[in-house]
Amino acid sequence: MANSKRNMLPGNQKRIPGHSVWEGEMNRNVLQPSYAPDVPENSPSVGKWFADLVDVALSGNQDAIRHIGSLFAREYRGPDRREVQGRISSAIQRRLVSLNDVRSVSQLPVDEKSRVPLIEEQPWPTMPLLLDEQAGAALSRFVAEAANSKQLSEAGLGSRLNLLLSGPPGTGKTFIAGHIAARLGLPFYTVRLDTVVSSLLGDTAKNIRALFEFASNGPGFLFLDEVDAIAKRRDDQRELGEIKRVVNTLIQGLDLINDKTVIVAATNHAHLLDPAIFRRFPYQIEVSLPELDLREALWRLYLDRAEDCTEAAILSVISKGLSCSDIRELAIAARRTAVLTGSGIDFAGLAWAVIGSREGKLHMPPISNLELETKTLLQKRLRDDYELTFEKIGRLTGVSKQAVIATLRRRRNVDSE
Structure with a gap:
């Protein structure tokens, strides 16, 4: 940066x-x-x-x-x-x-x-x-x-x-x-x-x-x-x-x-x-909608990640079209969920909310973890729609690069049948 x-x-x-x-x-x-x-x-x-x-x-x-x-x-x-x-x-x-x-x-x-x-x-x-x-x-x-x-x-x-x-x-x-x-x-x-x-x-x-x-x-x-x-x-x-x-x-x-x-x-x-x-x-x-580098800075600020944050950089890619206010509301909602559940920020749920908000209606992150099918669909969309690397998808969804590759391969095999 x-x-x-x-x-x-x-x-x-x-x-x-x-x-x-x-x-x-x-x-x-x-x-x-x-x-x-x-x-x-x-x-x-x-x-x-x-x-x-x-x-x-x-x-x-x-x-x-x-x-x-x-x-x-x-x-x-x-x-x-x-x-x-x-x-x-x-x-x-x-x-x-x-x-x-x-x-x-x-x-x-x-x-x-x-x-x-x-x-x-x-x-x-x-x-x-x-x-x-x-x-x-x-x-x-x-x-x-x-x-x-x-x-x-x-x-x-x-x-x-x-x-x-x-x-x-x-x-x-x-x-x-x-x-x-x-x-x-x-x-x-x-x-x-x-x-x-x-x-x-x-x-x-x-x-x-x-x-x-x-x-x-x-x-x-x-x-x-x-x-x-x-x-x-x-x-x-x-x-x-x-x-x-x-x-x-x-x-x-x-x-x-x-x-x-x-x-x-x-x-x-x-x-x-x-x-x-x-x-x-x-x-x-x-005052325009934030560009890529500004979106990353906003995610880091509102997620309270002043240090380098790989997740913030990834979220900045998939949040194109969101306003500063949208990013603030989504980030703070994710932090509140983390406090209520006593765990860290659920970046997979946050990414799912960001993608769901792109149509103009804000979707709040879920309280519970994403179901397996929903997480698989999220990984597929991150790969197909945003061309993220397997490593970045894994980082955002909390699994290894190899697990993402295997999951998406199984998904393609199911879709081709």
Whole structure:
């Protein structure tokens, strides 16, 4: 994998004055959060972290609690680091109180009639982000320019910090947005389209204006997922006049936003967007389905195999067409099964699930081991459909090379009778 063309945030990081550039080699730091470079020498003690946490907890400031918790998970290096990081990540994502009881909610824009907030803060991602070389380079450039927007503006080179992410479902667009917010140290505010879009005439446009008024109050971050819902082409004769007014309002909001606010939008259907929307997003990244080397890196990451893993390399061959999300769900399901059964990962069952998921519907790995006939069929498909060597088939199905040859020979003899 030395020549891999993937880009990982984080991973090895080179420091260039005013920039952060990520390299794409999988290493021992693969499970660090995206916002976690090397631990600083003057990192606070555990006691200092605890004192800060007690202070903000008693003040009722949940935003600060989540922030300190994320920082602690980032820098803690005890022997139980992985367990602690997992527990903190789960706790941060839980919402144990009503959104209306959260102290900072009073500052968030709300729908005038329902009084429901138009945005909500999501936790920063704690898993690393793997990208192909092209997308990784584009993302690194965007984050570097956003982090140094003041310097660029003073040089007369300021630009809208608007990024459009497009690509098929499951390719990690929301995940990327979360990593951008984390790298910039900004709250990960996501727009609640279910609240923004109203059936009442004119209310959707009002809500959009409220969003941009909120975002313009200073350095901030706003994530517009499924932006095509409010940014469709205005020349579509099938659309009502209301959607055209909504698009106009969105364009006006994007035009008026200051150069300190980061706007990230995502869509699965870029062809539906109004052409004027593209011109408001000087930064655009197309996130495609993962290629071979990126699929292998994803399997290694989510199977928790940071070292060389022959099975991950084989799975990357047969998982063509699966998204990053698909690979994550299948890998984690296989690990859960291993925990429940008290055994190692059943790679044969996982491979069978991967092949069954290629038609677009995700098939979870079986709880029990594959029956003999099913395993034989799996070996045959791995040989006929993917041209894997007998040795690799044996490695994936847990038998020797000679056993695979004998099994497939018997199968051919039966089929020829």
